[in-house]
Amino acid sequence: MTPKQLQQHIANxxxxxxxxIFGKEEYFVERYVKSLTAAALEGADEEFNYDVLYGSEVKGDTVAAAANSFPVMADRRVVLVKEAWKLHGDPHLAGYLKNPSPDTVLILAEEEITKDKRKSGGKKKFNFYQHLSGLSEQPVVEFGEMREQSLISWIQDEFKERGKTISLEACARFLALKGSSAREIAAEVEKIAVAxxxxxxxxxxxxLNLLGASKKYNIFELSSKILQRDTKSAIEIAARLLQTENAIGMIAFMSRQFMILWRIKYYRVQGRITDADARAVGLGWRFQFEELAKHARNFSPQYFDRCFEHLLAADAELKSRPTAEFTVVSRLIYQLTAPDDAV
Known part of the structure; x- marks a missing residue:
C-alpha cells in the first residue's frame, strides 16, 4: 500500500x-498514525475505545485481548502498538493477524524494520508480512527516505493546503537552508505560512528573509561566487556566514555542488534539458541544471580532480583537530577559485 492509498482510506x-506503518521518516509515520487513529475513532469515546501499547512492554496475548475487545458505543476501536517489531516472534499476535477482529483497527507502528530486526527472531519466529497476506488489501505502508524531487513536491503540497503556492526555486532554496528533515520542514512551512x-x-x-538568510550573504551566493572564481566576494560571504553557520556544513554543501557540476560536465543532453536530465545528475528540476550548466564548461577535468582533494582535506582537518574555521574555509576558497593550472 502506498502512502496515497492510506490517505484515501483515511479520507473515505x-x-x-x-x-x-513503518519507515525511516519518523515524522510521516507519526503523522499518518495520528491521522488514521483520529479518523477511525471519529465520534467515539477514546477512553473506552483506544489503547496504546508498546512491544517492549507487553506480549502478543495482551495485544490480541485488546484488539478482540468490543467497541463501547462506537463503530470500532483502535489499538496502536508502538515498537511493534519486538513482537515479531509472538505466536499470540500471529494467531490474531490470521483472523483479526472486524470491529478493531490494529496499527502496528515502527520507525524502520531493518534486515537485522526481521532476522532477530530466528526461522521459527514469525514475520509480520506472512500473516498479513490474507487481507483483502496489503496493509503495509513504508515511508522511506525522500529524495529532493519528492521533498519539493511535498513542500508545494503543504503550502497548497494552506492556500498558497511556492515556486520551484524557492523550494530548492528552502531545502538547501533547512535540510531534508521532514519534521523541521513541516515546522518551517507553518511558520512561513503564518508570517x-x-x-x-x-x-x-x-x-531567505524568513529562514534567517541574508539576500547577499547566504550559502547560495557563496557557491555562486566560487563558481565565478570571485575570491574576494566569496571570502567576504564566508566570513559573514561563519558567524552563524557551521563550517563543516558549508563544506558539505560546496562538495555536493561540485559533485553535481562534475556530473553535468560529462552528462550528454539529448535535445532540450528536461527535469529527467536534472534528476539524472542529482538535482530535482530543469532550472537547477541550467543554472549550473553555465559554469560547468569553465572547469577542466584536472580541476575537478584537485578540487575534490581540497574539499576532502578541509573536511578532514576540521573534524580531526581544533582549527580556526575561517582559516580552513578561506584557504579552501583560494584553492577552489584558483585558475585550473594552479588548483
Missing part, C-alpha cells in the same frame, strides 16, 4: 482491520 473512512498570511505566493526572497 474505509479501514482495514490491520495496518503496519506571510496575506500572500498567495511564497517567493525566494520570503524564504
Amino acid at each position: 473512512r474505509t479501514f482495514l482491520p490491520v495496518y503496519l 506571510r498570511n496575506d500572500a498567495e505566493e511564497i517567493e525566494v526572497e520570503d524564504i
